Amino acid sequence: MLNDQPLVFRKSSxxxxxxxxxxxxxxxxxxxxxxxxxxxxxxxxFPGGAWGAFVEDIKDSKFGV
Structure with a gap:
């Protein structure tokens, strides 16, 4: 919950x-x-666009996976 508002979670496609x-x-x-x-x-x-940047780095194989 954030500021009395429930977080809406989604699963990866x-x-x-x-x-x-x-x-x-x-x-x-x-x-x-x-x-x-x-x-x-x-x-x-994760602040700001940090999570999105991490996901993009994974898609770009920057971690060797």
Whole structure:
């Protein structure tokens, strides 16, 4: 919850349907990421466009994966 507003999480379109993925919720200032298997567990927050930049770097194979 952010400022008394619930975060709306979405699963990746690449999710394999097995529950082995992350979920992301975006606000105007941050992205929040959690494990889909434990939605009540820890949530990571990333400022501004940091999460999007990370995802783009993965797509561009900048991490060797």
């Amino acid at each position: 690449y999710s394999n349907g097995q529950g082995d993925c992350v979920e992301v919720a975006d606000t105007s200032t941050s992205s929040f990421v959690r494990d889909s298997k434990t939605p009540d567990g820890a949530t990571l927050s």
